[in-house]
Amino acid sequence: MKPAGxxxxxxxxxxxxxxxxxxxxxxxxxxxxxxGTSMEDLARAAGITKSSxxxxxxxxxxxxxxxxxxxxxxxxxxxxxxxxxxxxAVVRFEYVLLRTTQILxxxxxxxxxxxxxxxxxxxxxxxxxxxxxxxxxxADLLAQAMADGDLRADIDPALATRLTFGMVTSLTxxxxxxxxxxxxAVAKATVDLILRGLRP
Numbered sequence: 001m002k003p004a005g006x007x008x009x010x011x012x013x014x015x016x017x018x019x020x021x022x023x024x025x026x027x028x029x030x031x032x033x034x035x036g037t038s039m040e041d042l043a044r045a046a047g048i049t050k051s052s053x054x055x056x057x058x059x060x061x062x063x064x065x066x067x068x069x070x071x072x073x074x075x076x077x078x079x080x081x082x083x084x085x086x087x088x089a090v091v092r093f094e095y096v097l098l099r100t101t102q103i104l105x106x107x108x109x110x111x112x113x114x115x116x117x118x119x120x121x122x123x124x125x126x127x128x129x130x131x132x133x134x135x136x137x138x139a140d141l142l143a144q145a146m147a148d149g150d151l152r153a154d155i156d157p158a159l160a161t162r163l164t165f166g167m168v169t170s171l172t173x174x175x176x177x178x179x180x181x182x183x184x185a186v187a188k189a190t191v192d193l194i195l196r197g198l199r200p
Contacts (some may be wrong), residue, residue: 007115018066021056022066022067023044023048023109025042026113029113030109035118044135064117064121064123065108068130070127071110071113072127072130072131075111078100079096079137081099084099089144089145089148090148092151094191094195101171104169104171105175105186111172115169115172142164143157144159150181151198151199151200164198168190171186
């Protein structure tokens with residue numbers, strides 16, 4: 001027993017590492033904007049000194065690059081999955097659309113940050129170009145499915161692509177995980193609605 005009147009020691013904060021500090025940084029970037037966030041802001045959010053933060057990471061741009069790489073790495077992994085590479089374009093498009101939506105929901109903070117990148121720095125420009133590369137891949141699948149007659153051809157493919165991914169990316173604005181609607185159910189419902197509108 002500790003003597004009467006002795007205060008209990010404050011619970012110790014678990015030590016940070018580069019991964020957990022990235023999580024903190026992404027949350028702050030999404031809240032304040034990348035340009036509006038300083039290293040002081042990040043250190044304050046983490047509850048550590050700026051020098052301690054720099055002990056684990058090189059700076060803001062390194063954090064942004066790591067966050068974008070995480071989101072883009074997940075998306076490009078979908079492109080390389082066997083189901084994305086074989087079969088009719090419409091089947092591949094449906095698969096890629098479903099997996100992209102699932103990733104957006106499970107990696108929401110990272111994808112949200114990627115979607116807000118504007119190209120103001122070399123890191124952002126690189127992320128934007130990689131994102132556009134993935135967008136072109138999915139747009140080509142949709143256009144091929146239209147050419148095959150599996151999706152309606154009375155909509156311009158570029159417009160259909162914008163509408164499709166506008167709906168998918170809007171999930172980052174309102175969806176919050178809950179026990180009532182799991183991510184997989186939201187992803188399936190989203191893809192079903194999109195494909196019903198695109199089928200002949």
